[in-house]
Amino acid sequence: xxxxxxxxxxxxxxxxxxxxxxxxxxxxxxxxxxxxxxxxxxxxxxxxxxxxxxxxxxxxxxxxxxxxxxxxxxxxxxxxxxxxxxxxxxxxxxxxxxxxxxxxxxxxxxxxxxxxxxxxxxxxxxxxxxxxxxxxxxxxxxxxxxxxxxxxxxxxxxxxxxxxxxxxxxxxxxxxxxxxxxxxxxxxxxxxxxxxxxxxxxxxxxxxxxxxxxxxxxxxxxxxxxxxxxxxxxxxxxxxxxxxxxxxxxxxxxxxxxxxxxxxxxxxxxxxxxxxxxxxxxxxxxxxxxxxxxxxxxxxxxxxxxxxxxxxxxxxxxxxxxx
Numbered sequence: 668x669x670x671x672x673x674x675x676x677x678x679x680x681x682x683x684x685x686x687x688x689x690x691x692x693x694x695x696x697x698x699x700x701x702x703x704x705x706x707x708x709x710x711x712x713x714x715x716x717x718x719x720x721x722x723x724x725x726x727x728x729x730x731x732x733x734x735x736x737x738x739x740x741x742x743x744x745x746x747x748x749x750x751x752x753x754x755x756x757x758x759x760x761x762x763x764x765x766x767x768x769x770x771x772x773x774x775x776x777x778x779x780x781x782x783x784x785x786x787x788x789x790x791x792x793x794x795x796x797x798x799x800x801x802x803x804x805x806x807x808x809x810x811x812x813x814x815x816x817x818x819x820x821x822x823x824x825x826x827x828x829x830x831x832x833x834x835x836x837x838x839x840x841x842x843x844x845x846x847x848x849x850x851x852x853x854x855x856x857x858x859x860x861x862x863x864x865x866x867x868x869x870x871x872x873x874x875x876x877x878x879x880x881x882x883x884x885x886x887x888x889x890x891x892x893x894x895x896x897x898x899x900x901x902x903x904x905x906x907x908x909x910x911x912x913x914x915x916x917x918x919x920x921x922x923x924x925x926x927x928x929x930x931x932x933x934x935x936x937x938x939x940x941x942x943x944x945x946x947x948x949x950x951x952x953x954x955x956x957x958x959x960x961x962x963x964x965x966x967x968x969x970x971x972x973x974x975x976x977x978x979x980x981x982x983x984x985x986x987x988x989x990x
Contacts, residue, residue: 739832
């Protein structure tokens with residue numbers, strides 16, 4: 668990201684505000700920088716997103732991806748590392764992705780420095796299209812020699828998450844190797860592999876450990892990461908995880924939603940109120956409609972509460988609680 672003094676003059680200049688989004692429970696990227704490309708200078712001025720072509724939707728439906736997973740005996744789940752940052756922005760467009768930073772945050776007096784991003788940023792309207800179009804373009808290269816792989820990849824990526832599978836552990840491990848190597852040829856690094864088969868997860872972990880061991884042996888440098896990988900092989904693989912935000916019981920290969928937690932949220936910490944009902948409904952994430960009948964009842968209850976013009980923090984009557 669070059670400084671302003673080496674940026675060539677251009678008529679296309681835009682500065683985007685940004686902020687850090689902290690996710691304490693994230694496995695890898697705890698702090699993520701998100702750009703607000705919908706921000707405007709005045710009420711009448713356009714935002715950057717309004718000046719960009721967002722592109723057609725290219726992602727498969729999340730419902731289709733999750734339901735298709737149930738067709739496989741062996742699930743194979745992966746994640747793409749820094750997916751948007753893997754795609755380069757044309758040099759003529761980089762001045763539209765300028766942002767202001769500080770020269771040295773450790774100083775008491777800060778001086779602003781102007782940078783520009785040379786990669787696709789997280790938060791811009793066209794970013795999902797650019798990522799999906801690039802992935803589809805890359806996997807299309809393998810259509811001639813491996814049409815099954817190409818077709819599977821096109822229908823299994825949801826943004827940067829890969830949700831797919833095969834009929835056996837051996838086929839799944841072969842698919843893992845193909846995906847890892849072929850996506851790397853396009854500059855995409857796959858990671859966080861998961862499966863409902865413990866044997867497959869151990870094969871993947873063992874393969875990664877052997878690769879780390881070869882690097883360590885060739886460089887004669889002791890690697891702490893290699894030791895950690897070896898220790899992980901001795902531990903039992905976890906039985907619970909998430910797929911596209913939905914809780915996944917890996918041991919029984921079932922998608923599930925905690926309805927008991929939903930009922931507790933309805934009741935609130937101390938008493939049931941209009942606020943606790945709305946909060947509980949908003950918290951429920953059910954992209955394939957597993958608990959639609961329960962949510963419908965809760966929404967009918969909220970509708971009744973709104974019709975009665977009950978205050979946000981007033982306790983609900985016994986009649987409404989019975990609904």
